[in-house]
Amino acid sequence: MYNRTETLQRSSEHRKKMEKKNKGIFAIVLLVLVEVFLASGDVDIHPSINPAVAGGTITLSLSPPTALNSGSWAVGGSLILTWLGEQQAVFPSYSGRASVNISTGALTLSPVIVADSGAYVVQSSDPQLRANTSISVLAPISNVTLTMNQTSLMEFSSSAVATCSVSSGSSPLFLWLNSTSDLTVGSRVLLTNGNSTLNIINVTRFDQGPFTCYVSNPVSNGTSNPVNFTILYGPDTMALTVKGQNTTCFSVGSNVTLLCSAQSNPPAQLQWAFRGQPVNTTGPLLNLYNITENQTGPYTCLAFNNFTNMNSNITTQITIANSSGSEPQAASLGLLSLLLLAGLLFSLSDAAGPFSPWIMNIS
Structure with missing residues (x-):
C-alpha cells in the first residue's frame, strides 16, 4: 500500500516537470519567431524624392537600414542588379547608373530617366527579406x-x-x-x-x-x-460735346470747339458737316472762331472704319445769340438731321473717300 502511494506521487511530480519543460520550449520558439518577424518582415523602402526629376538622382533606402550579404533589386519584374558579399552585377540597361550599398541595402540611380518609373522590389536570402515601393520620374516643363x-x-x-x-x-x-x-x-x-x-x-x-x-x-x-488678339470693331458709342463748356448756346463773337469721339478699332476716320453740307475739317476737333448768327444749326460728326466697313454719326444743335440777346429761329433738329442726310447724299455721292460707301448704303 505504501509503495503504490509513493509511485503515484512520483508520477505526478514527473508529469508536472514535463509540462513545465514543454511550456518553456514553446516560449523559446515563440520568441525566436517574433525576433525573425521583427528582423525581416518589418522593413520599408523610402525614396529620397518622389516624384523624381529626370536627370537627377534618387536613392531607395531601407528602414531600418539592413546589412544584406546577398540580394537583388528589380523594377517591374526586370532585374537592376544583384550582389553577393562585395561583388555586384549590374544589368546592361542600368550600367553606370545603378549601385547598392550592402551595409544599408540602399539602391541609388543616377541619372534617372522617365522610364525608371515603376514598382521596385528588393529581396535577400541572407537575411531573409523582401520589400517594395513605387516611384515616378517626370521630365520638367520647358519652352512654353x-x-x-x-x-x-x-x-x-x-x-x-x-x-x-x-x-x-x-x-x-x-x-x-x-x-x-x-x-x-x-x-x-x-x-x-x-x-x-x-x-x-x-x-x-x-x-x-x-x-x-x-x-x-x-x-x-x-x-x-x-x-x-486684335479685335476689329466700331465705330459706335459716339459722343459729341463742346470742349470746356456745358452748354450749346453761345454769344456772337465767341470761339467754340466741338469734340467728337467714337469707340472703334482701328480708330475711326472722322468728318464734319454743317446743315447737311460737309465742311473742310477732319479729325476729332471742329474749331469755330468769332461765330455769327448764321452759324446756328446742326453740326454732325461722321465716323467710318475702313476695316469693319461700318459707319456711324451723331448731331448736336448749336445756337448763336444775336447782339440784342434774342435767339434766331432754329429749325427742328429732327428735320435738319434729315436735311443733313439729303445734303450729304447729293453733295458727296460723286466724291471719292471713305464716306462714299456709307452714302451709297443710305441711298
Whole structure:
C-alpha cells in the first residue's frame, strides 16, 4: 500500500516537470519567431524624392537600414542588379547608373530617366527579406509657347483659337490667365485638348487679352509670353460735346470747339458737316472762331472704319445769340438731321473717300 502511494506521487511530480519543460520550449520558439518577424518582415523602402526629376538622382533606402550579404533589386519584374558579399552585377540597361550599398541595402540611380518609373522590389536570402515601393520620374516643363490662329478678328463674327504647347514635360497641367486673373470658361469661352487649346466664339472687344498660359507638373512649371488678339470693331458709342463748356448756346463773337469721339478699332476716320453740307475739317476737333448768327444749326460728326466697313454719326444743335440777346429761329433738329442726310447724299455721292460707301448704303 505504501509503495503504490509513493509511485503515484512520483508520477505526478514527473508529469508536472514535463509540462513545465514543454511550456518553456514553446516560449523559446515563440520568441525566436517574433525576433525573425521583427528582423525581416518589418522593413520599408523610402525614396529620397518622389516624384523624381529626370536627370537627377534618387536613392531607395531601407528602414531600418539592413546589412544584406546577398540580394537583388528589380523594377517591374526586370532585374537592376544583384550582389553577393562585395561583388555586384549590374544589368546592361542600368550600367553606370545603378549601385547598392550592402551595409544599408540602399539602391541609388543616377541619372534617372522617365522610364525608371515603376514598382521596385528588393529581396535577400541572407537575411531573409523582401520589400517594395513605387516611384515616378517626370521630365520638367520647358519652352512654353502660345500661338494664335490669326491676329485680326472681326467682332461678333470671328472666333479666336490659341494653342499652348511645351517642348518637353511629363503630365502637363494647363492653366489660362486673362490679364492677371484666371480665365472664366463659359458658353463662348471653351478649353479643349486637355485644356491646351483656348477657343473664343464670336469674339467681342473685351476678348483681346492679354492671355497667358501657365503649365505645371509636380516637379516644375513654366509660363508663356502674353499674347493679345486684335479685335476689329466700331465705330459706335459716339459722343459729341463742346470742349470746356456745358452748354450749346453761345454769344456772337465767341470761339467754340466741338469734340467728337467714337469707340472703334482701328480708330475711326472722322468728318464734319454743317446743315447737311460737309465742311473742310477732319479729325476729332471742329474749331469755330468769332461765330455769327448764321452759324446756328446742326453740326454732325461722321465716323467710318475702313476695316469693319461700318459707319456711324451723331448731331448736336448749336445756337448763336444775336447782339440784342434774342435767339434766331432754329429749325427742328429732327428735320435738319434729315436735311443733313439729303445734303450729304447729293453733295458727296460723286466724291471719292471713305464716306462714299456709307452714302451709297443710305441711298
